[in-house]
Amino acid sequence: MKKSIKRQAVCLILSAAAVLAVLYFLQRLLMPKYMSGVVEGAMVSEYYGEEKDHDVIFIGDCELYENISPMVLWEEYGINSYIRGTAQQLIWQSYYLMEETFAYETPEVVVFNVLSMKYDEPQKEAYNRMTLDGMRWSGSKVASIRASMLEEEHFAEYLFPLLRYHSRWKELTAEDLEYFWKREPVTHNGYYMRVDVLPAKDVPEGKALADYRFGENAYYYLDRMVELCEKHNVELVLVKAPSLYPAWYDQWEEQIEGYAREHGLKYYNFLELTEEIGLDFQQDTYDGGLHLNLSGAEKLASYFGKCLSEDCSLRNRRGEEELERIWEEKQRRYEEEIQRQSMGL
Numbered sequence: 001m002k003k004s005i006k007r008q009a010v011c012l013i014l015s016a017a018a019v020l021a022v023l024y025f026l027q028r029l030l031m032p033k034y035m036s037g038v039v040e041g042a043m044v045s046e047y048y049g050e051e052k053d054h055d056v057i058f059i060g061d062c063e064l065y066e067n068i069s070p071m072v073l074w075e076e077y078g079i080n081s082y083i084r085g086t087a088q089q090l091i092w093q094s095y096y097l098m099e100e101t102f103a104y105e106t107p108e109v110v111v112f113n114v115l116s117m118k119y120d121e122p123q124k125e126a127y128n129r130m131t132l133d134g135m136r137w138s139g140s141k142v143a144s145i146r147a148s149m150l151e152e153e154h155f156a157e158y159l160f161p162l163l164r165y166h167s168r169w170k171e172l173t174a175e176d177l178e179y180f181w182k183r184e185p186v187t188h189n190g191y192y193m194r195v196d197v198l199p200a201k202d203v204p205e206g207k208a209l210a211d212y213r214f215g216e217n218a219y220y221y222l223d224r225m226v227e228l229c230e231k232h233n234v235e236l237v238l239v240k241a242p243s244l245y246p247a248w249y250d251q252w253e254e255q256i257e258g259y260a261r262e263h264g265l266k267y268y269n270f271l272e273l274t275e276e277i278g279l280d281f282q283q284d285t286y287d288g289g290l291h292l293n294l295s296g297a298e299k300l301a302s303y304f305g306k307c308l309s310e311d312c313s314l315r316n317r318r319g320e321e322e323l324e325r326i327w328e329e330k331q332r333r334y335e336e337e338i339q340r341q342s343m344g345l
Contacts, residue, residue: 032165034130036175039186040087044097044134046185047084051326052105055314056081058190059098060113061089063241066291070189071334072301074327077309078316083190086134088127091116091221096144098225100135102232109312110229111237114256114267115248117222120215122150132158188334193294195341200281200289206247214255226263235266235312242270242279242300244289266311270300277303294338 034041043065056079058064065085073079084097098110122128128148135141145158157164186192229236238260240248248271260267270277277299281289284296292300308314317323 032129032168034183034186038087038130039192041130041134042183042186043086043190043192044084044131045136045183046187046190047082047101048136050082050189051322053323054080054082054105054107055317056109056111056308057098057101057105057107058083058085058111058113059089059094059101060085060111061116062087062192062291063113063115063243064111064239065187065190065192066194067241067243067297067300068304069191069193069294069297069301071191071327071331072298073305073308074318075331076302077305077314078318079305079308079314080317080323080327081189083187085190086127086131088119088123089116089131090119090123090127090148091218092147093128093131093144095221095224095228096140096147097131097135098228100138100140102228102234103138103140106232107234108314109235109237109308110225111239112225114238114240115243115246117214117218117252117256120217122148125150125153128153133161185333188330188337191297193297193334193337193341194286194291195294195338196286197283197293198286198288199283200244200285203244203289204247206245206249209249212249212251212255214252222259226265237308237312238265238267239304240267240269240271242274242277242296243291244271244281244285268304268307270304273303 032038032041040062056073058068058081062085065083068083070079070081070083073081084101086093089097094112094116098112101107101110128150132141132145132148135144145155149155149158154163226236238256240253240256248269253269256267256269259265274281279292279296279299284292284299286293309316
């Protein structure tokens, strides 16, 4: 009798394990791989494979991950940096990514791009997914999901993505099988490289707004960023990338300048420094001024690296054997990517 009960229990456990395994494999197959086309959804997860010894962590939207090259920061200033960026990353998502980062490492400086202050409430599920699905499970991820969900979204679909992507079987391609277990990196320390050129012309002017004040929710999370960095003795630096559009209004600039003064933060508006940086929007952008291409991102990194070194007293870490080895490999892949894109591959 006892043997029969044990056999039944073993059978139930094995059956449950088999069902869970099938569901796991289905979920892994059906979730987007982001290896081509919209690669932004693959960016967040790349951070976890990195050595956690960064001097600077950049957190924010495409105005960071497309506009500054960590390779130049290392080559010219010996700054070990990483960009934790995603498309339309909202400020509460930035906050929880920052909170999660401090669970892995404590950089000297965190750089936050202020464009996302324009958003005071959740925007689009597709952008949410690009940031949230790639995060490892933690209290930070749970809080970020709850802060980001639109009314029509459900927490269970983040907990079990198969519920969200179950109908994607109609869209499966060879890429879903190729990258079933392992994905290739799509960034270079979080930087998304583009070498092509599309000059800026006919840049649209910003439309007049009924209210230029940043929202309470945006300020709430900016305050929390300040408090979190103070708690960990990390310097928070605010930046506005030199993107020609979307518009950055004078009224927004006044608010950020005032906030930085009030809280003793460094703030760099690179839009006002394009000539000093040496940017040429006939050569240094790949999409008409929205983002920088490789030459522009390297120019901005060269300029900002000097600011970080001098204003934030970051030491030059070139000469550290292990870091030199790591960056030597990164440089090889960086140069290979430049060559591949230049050849149109």
